[in-house]
Amino acid sequence: MPKLLEIKLIPMVAHLMASLKSAALLLPFLIHAPEYYGDIFKINRIGPEILEADPEVLKNLSYDPPGQDLLSNEQNREAWQTFVKTYETPVRKVQDWYNSITDKESADAAADSFNKDVLPILKKLTGxxxxxxxxxxxxxxxxxxxxxxxxxxxQLQGRLLIIFLPMQNEEKVSAETxxxxxxxxxxxxxxxTSPSMIDIxxxxxxxxESQESFEAVFKEPWSSAPQP
Structure with a gap:
């Protein structure tokens, strides 16, 4: 299994943004692309065909729902609906929020809606x-x-990372950015002094986080009982 490229991120404050330019270039290698096969899994780097795609394609990655074997009982179907409502739909709204930024007027509107459309799911997926x-x-x-x-x-964390790491790496307000x-x-x-800058x-x-750490967490015991 290939090693996940590790990048040490320095604190995200404006006067240190220049130090993160190289990190932004290496961003695609940070994205986990998990594939689930029964009780085993693997994490692959995104393939070259994705890396060569238009950046907007990366921001709209979508994934298939679970197979019928997992959706064969009511509890699992309800769990999937909960996931879609709690995670998938809010992240799609963040993608729509980002894609709506096309000029100064829409960018101002995006700033006004950040706390409502972006911040809740960003905080939920922080960890x-x-x-x-x-x-x-x-x-x-x-x-x-x-x-x-x-x-x-x-995977959803990866979608948000694709959006916000480059945004925090940008240094200019100009229309070209x-x-x-x-x-x-x-x-x-x-x-x-922006609280949202700290949240991002x-x-x-x-x-x-290293791939080894991610794997170790996955391999620890799972229980069907809800955890606190």
Missing amino acids: RAADMKKQALSIPASPEMQKFIFLRIS CYRGSTKLFEIILGL SNFIESQN
Whole structure:
């Protein structure tokens, strides 16, 4: 199994953004692409065909639902519906939020809606594998479905990382950058006194986890009983 590339992320404050330019270039290698096969799993790097795709394709990655073997009982079906409502749909809204930024007016609107459309799911997905496993275990389901949900949550974290690491690496408000000339959006993402800048930085830092650590968490015992 290939080693997950480890990148040490420094604190995300504006005067250190230049130090993260190389990290942004290496971003795709940080993304977990889990594949679930019964009781075993593997984590692969994104393939070259994805790396060569348009950046907008990366921000709209989608994944198939679980197979009928996992959806054959009512508890698992309800668990999947809970996952979609709690995780998948909010992350899709964040993708829509990002893709809506096309000019200064839409960027200003994105700044105004950040706390409502982005911040809740960003905070929920802030954490390492052990934290996400606790969330998966809190959803009543079979251990196999909980494993599937846990791996899917890690994919959703990857979607958000693809969006926010480059945004925090940007240094200019100009119309040529992702901020489209919006000082309001720039301050939300990079403002030195902005609480949301700290929230985004905490999320990015929480994704700095080795593959060995991720695997160890997955291989620890799973229980069908909800965990506190």
